[in-house]
Amino acid sequence: MKVQKAGVIGLGNIGPGHYRVYKELGLDVIGYDVEEKPGYNMAQKFDELSECDIVSICVPTNLHLEYGIRIGDLGVKNILMEKPYAKTVDECKILTEYFKKENIRATVGMIERYNPALNKVKELTRDEKILSMIFKRVGTKPGRIKDPISLDIGVHDFDLVKMISGNKLKDIRVLRKDDEEAMYYGKAGDANVIIELSWKAKDTKGRSLNLFTDKNVYYADYVNFRDPKILVRGKFDYTWENGDFVEFQNLSEDLKEIEFDKTEPLKNEISDIIQRIEEGEPFNISLEDATDAVRFATTY
Numbered sequence: 237m238k239v240q241k242a243g244v245i246g247l248g249n250i251g252p253g254h255y256r257v258y259k260e261l262g263l264d265v266i267g268y269d270v271e272e273k274p275g276y277n278m279a280q281k282f283d284e285l286s287e288c289d290i291v292s293i294c295v296p297t298n299l300h301l302e303y304g305i306r307i308g309d310l311g312v313k314n315i316l317m318e319k320p321y322a323k324t325v326d327e328c329k330i331l332t333e334y335f336k337k338e339n340i341r342a343t344v345g346m347i348e349r350y351n352p353a354l355n356k357v358k359e360l361t362r363d364e365k366i367l368s369m370i371f372k373r374v375g376t377k378p379g380r381i382k383d384p385i386s387l388d389i390g391v392h393d394f395d396l397v398k399m400i401s402g403n404k405l406k407d408i409r410v411l412r413k414d415d416e417e418a419m420y421y422g423k424a425g426d427a428n429v430i431i432e433l434s435w436k437a438k439d440t441k442g443r444s445l446n447l448f449t450d451k452n453v454y455y456a457d458y459v460n461f462r463d464p465k466i467l468v469r470g471k472f473d474y475t476w477e478n479g480d481f482v483e484f485q486n487l488s489e490d491l492k493e494i495e496f497d498k499t500e501p502l503k504n505e506i507s508d509i510i511q512r513i514e515e516g517e518p519f520n521i522s523l524e525d526a527t528d529a530v531r532f533a534t535t536y
């Protein structure tokens with residue numbers, strides 16, 4: 237099938253991004269919101285969304301369950317739910333059962349899976365043994381967000397552990413957890429994993445992965461999605477004798493910046509979803525993976 241018409245429910249912070257990308261990809265787009273949204277082509281009645289080939293659900297998380305079912309009941313057959321999939325694992329399961337029963341194809345906007353910096357790190361470490369991954373996601377709490385930090389932003393990192401290492405997070409220990417700060421330790425295969433989340437960094441913001449393998453040390457900083465960076469330190473050693481460095485070995489692979497295509501994650505995500513609908517391929521992000529991320533965020 238050709239995807240020609242898209243709907244976006246909820247034009248708050250992230251919804252306008254979906255609306256813009258669908259437009260840039262040449263689709264007809266219609267929005268729906270309980271508030272006036274000047275400048276957008278808005279549906280006057282919810283039923284008008286029934287003609288959409290795909291609908292993005294970008295309302296607050298406590299409404300994902302309700303809108304997933306309402307839009308499915310209208311007959312829409314492809315759904316992109318913003319992350320987190322839903323508020324609880326039980327709600328995720330209700331939605332998954334419902335989509336299956338109604339033959340609806342749905343996926344969840346775990347946008348970091350489409351982050352070019354993280355995909356590059358995955359590619360660079362493919363043939364190396366990952367020994368440690370430290371994810372940091374820090375900043376100020378967005379006023380409009382009601383979800384605790386692990387559900388709002390931790391879901392990305394829980395999911396990234398498996399995306400990058402191929403191993404699911406396990407043996408999780410919670411080192412600290414409240415609504416605004418959390419720190420987890422776990423393992424992915426043999427690798428140590430630390431996830432640090434904080435909304436207490438008032439004047440700055442960070443999203444980074446510090447990873448080392450048996451061969452290299454990587455640092456990916458992707459807080460600026462327009463210009464993410466990756467630094468890598470390769471073979472490096474020195475000997476120390478009589479109070480001085482006497483020999484630096486092979487500095488040719490010393491700290492260097494990696495070049496890669498800095499494409500927009502949201503555009504990558506939506507184009508991939510449309511292509512998979514048109515080609516009848518399974519989505520990159522399964523509902524099981526999206527449910528797992530909610531499970532990690534709400535269980536531990």
Ligand SMILES: NC(=O)c1ccc[n+]([C@@H]2O[C@H](COP(=O)([O-])OP(=O)(O)OC[C@H]3O[C@@H](n4cnc5c(N)ncnc54)[C@H](O)[C@@H]3O)[C@@H](O)[C@H]2O)c1
Pocket residue numbers: 245246247248249250251268269270271294295296297299318319320345346347380388
């Ligand atoms: N993928 C990401 O990186 C990312 C980024 C931001 C937000 N999100 C997710 O997207 C969702 C929305 O977040 P946001 O920051 O855009 O929220 P927001 O509060 O800025 O926007 C929500 C919009 O939904 C509308 N809305 C509220 N109740 C409604 C209802 N009953 N019916 C129709 N519209 C309604 C509001 O008027 C508002 O325009 C959340 O689940 C959030 O976690 C994901």
